[in-house]
Amino acid sequence: MSGAPSGVRLGTPFGVPIHLAASWPLFAVFAIVYFGPQIQHAVPELGAGAYVVAAAYVVLLALSVFAHEVAHAVAARASGARVGRIVLDLFGGHTVYEADRLTPGQSALVAVVGPLTNGVLAALVWVVAPVLPDGVPWLLGMAFVWSNAIVAIFNLIPGHPLDGGHLLDALVWRVTGRRDLGLLVSGWAGRLVALGVVAWFALRPLAAGVVPSLFVLGWAGLIAVMLWAGASQAVRHGRHLRAYARVTTRDVLAPVVLVAADTPLSHIPAGPRGAGAVDPIVLVGDADAPAESWLLCEPPADLDPREAASVPASAVAARPRPGWILDTPHLPDLADLVDHMHAASAAVVLVRTSDGVLGGVEASTVAAALRRHGLRP
Missing domain, CATH: 3.10.580 (CBS-domain)
Incomplete structure (x- = not known):
């Protein structure tokens, strides 16, 4: 497990350190700047208060990510792996644990509980949405539902470093008996996902005759770079394991x-x-x-x-x-x-x-x- 990130240590609930990375405020600023005008358009009477509502939404989103990562940590620990820390960062968050200690089935379990947690949160708030007061409470509730649903679905895309990539890795590993092949397949799939993100946010609008905003393009580019880096790390790890399997x-x-x-x-x-x-x-x-x-x-x-x-x-x-x-x-x-x-x-x-x-x-x-x-x- 790698060294601790820079940022603020929030505590150690259930024995796992929680870190707020130094990059997280960038995510918060992006979300407030991006969603503030949308909330202002939906509820004009809020005026500048729309950005306060956007900040409240950022807090709810951080709690959703935290729940997602806690689910990973609990499942990893229950499977016998040591959990190093949970980090909330620029791209949401991640959990550091000893993945090499897990079987294919355990690896799949640790991967799937994160998106499932977001799905459950979305469903619970959807059920109570009809009793939420009109205005800001209902707006935040529906934003919470859709953001959790999107996080769950996006994370299930089969490509490293997304949870779906870990599921693909576990599947190939289980079928072939080769962890190196699972990592190589899911790593290359993750690289395709990174390219797909660029195509979705840049090429798709252009094909429709719409010029995408530089703000959205910049954020999409950062996400694509993060995905490519995570996928490339999986490919390198797969090559590492393949070489070690061939040398005694x-x-x-x-x-x-x-x-x-x-x-x-x-x-x-x-x-x-x-x-x-x-x-x-x-x-x-x-x-x-x-x-x-x-x-x-x-x-x-x-x-x-x-x-x-x-x-x-x-x-x-x-x-x-x-x-x-x-x-x-x-x-x-x-x-x-x-x-x-x-x-x-x-x-x-x-x-x-x-x-x-x-x-x-x-x-x-x-x-x-x-x-x-x-x-x-």
Whole structure:
């Protein structure tokens, strides 16, 4: 889960931090400026008070978004995922939770409860609308109904980062058994949705002979950019998972060569050559000593071969970073190994079980293997 956003922390109800992002006031200003004149036209006697009513509508809309995100958070927590926070921002809001912990069914449940919550809110206010007083109360009630209905329907469009995209992801994942394919399909669908937003607000009016306002075009452009960014993130995540599915720890596990401190560099065996070959990791130390005392031997790439015979391994050896040894009951998954390397900030990790050292893994070797299988930097 990513770091906390800038803005105001509103509280921590039911253990989940709620943040009002620094971008949210921009959304509020847009909504007031956009809806104020419409309310003034519908109820002329309000005058400038129409903008106060528009501000009240913004508050109701924020509560609707909050309810939507709380539904996501509750469903995610009930499914066993840790929820990081709820954020109200420029484009409504989002909930940060550990999506990778969920099954396809759980992922679909977390996605669908948000739009369902907005649908329920719209239905409830629709039922009580006939008893609302005429004028501003009725106007706000109907605006609340339609905005919740639109939020529910729009979010069900099948494309990341919308909830419908998460449903599409879960469906493809469930049918194929491949989470990477679900993310790739829903990510590309989300990119089409982003283009569709631009077409709807820009090309459709032009085709009808109407020039769209720059204000609406600017807002539609921001929404399209947000959708494209979210969709692209899903595509990148899908490529990431696909590459990791094709590379195992054994593919990048290198043999360990342990040499004495006075061993000349010319006597250290060279590794295999060729695409995908894994060079041995050379360590300096005593085989009878704990691995924690070993040093990492890294001869300079530009070392003159004629000098290698006179340079001992200890001259180019250094102590690895703390945490470079991974003690594990069995060979770890590559993703877990990479997580350990990141946590330890270690470029080289020694994998050790109760039977001894299995081998070593270099970050550069992992990166090269993943690139060969389509993972882009």
